[in-house]
Amino acid sequence: MNAFKPRETLTEQVARHIENLIAFEQLRSGERIYESAMAKQMDVSHGSIREGLLLLEKRHLVRNVPRKGAFVTPLDEHFVRSLYETLELYLTHTGRKLVRQWQPNDMQRLESLYEQMRDRFQNNDLMAFLELGIEYTKASLVYADNYFIVSAIEDLWPSAKRCAFVALRHGGKKVLEDNLVHMEESIRIIRERDEQALADILHRYAVQQCEQVLSALNN
Structure with a gap:
């Protein structure tokens, strides 16, 4: 019997998409990530983008700066x-x-x-x-x-x-x-x-x- 494998959540899909943009340097080291533009590009809500960015912060790809926004973690x-x-x-x-x-x-x-x-x-x-x-x-x-x-x-x-x-x-x-x-x-x-x-x-x-x-x- 095959083990049950849940489908990837929307948050995980958003995070994976942004992760690939960072990996392929379409989003550069230190660059700001604009939630509105990303939500429009992916056709998802601002909340979904925000949750994805929080997940990527945990994975060390993004830094969320209070009152300034989310930035790609500098690769130094x-x-x-x-x-x-x-x-x-x-x-x-x-x-x-x-x-x-x-x-x-x-x-x-x-x-x-x-x-x-x-x-x-x-x-x-x-x-x-x-x-x-x-x-x-x-x-x-x-x-x-x-x-x-x-x-x-x-x-x-x-x-x-x-x-x-x-x-x-x-x-x-x-x-x-x-x-x-x-x-x-x-x-x-x-x-x-x-x-x-x-x-x-x-x-x-x-x-x-x-x-x-x-x-x-x-x-």
């Missing part, structure tokens, strides 16, 4: 370094649990996602590649067993996707190749149940991703 060096430092801390913690506890079906899932990502890379399907990358990381959280860490990581995905687009704009397919190399190496290390080696890989990857984004922002 402090933000980028903070993001990757936090992701590294959380993913290293959950990765160690995965190394200790994985079962054969977990590895099959990770390897399947890796193969799908390689196919998308060869077909130059950028959006599908990035979405699969998020699914790959979510699959690695299977043994996290920590509500707060999983919730925090979920709220960081939109910013991670935003940064990925910035890096891709500057670095092109080399950035995708680096992702695939990291995943192939991490799968091997997880199979070997080597916690420290996985922590080292995650650190190198976080530093590399961070520097790619900062390099793109400075050009």
Whole structure:
């Protein structure tokens, strides 16, 4: 029997639309988001836009300033370094649990996602590649067993996707190749149940991703 999956709410649809505008830089870093214009563009109420913006504030893409309005969160060096430092801390913690506890079906899932990502890379399907990358990381959280860490990581995905687009704009397919190399190496290390080696890989990857984004922002 298939599990019930509720349809996406209007608030979530609004948030996802604005999230994509920010990720693709149709709404720029620090730019004000006008509720009236956005409501007209999406043919929804001002209240729906406001609720979507509140959700995006929780996801670190928008800052709501009292009596001034909503603004795209500035993408600067402090933000980028903070993001990757936090992701590294959380993913290293959950990765160690995965190394200790994985079962054969977990590895099959990770390897399947890796193969799908390689196919998308060869077909130059950028959006599908990035979405699969998020699914790959979510699959690695299977043994996290920590509500707060999983919730925090979920709220960081939109910013991670935003940064990925910035890096891709500057670095092109080399950035995708680096992702695939990291995943192939991490799968091997997880199979070997080597916690420290996985922590080292995650650190190198976080530093590399961070520097790619900062390099793109400075050009």
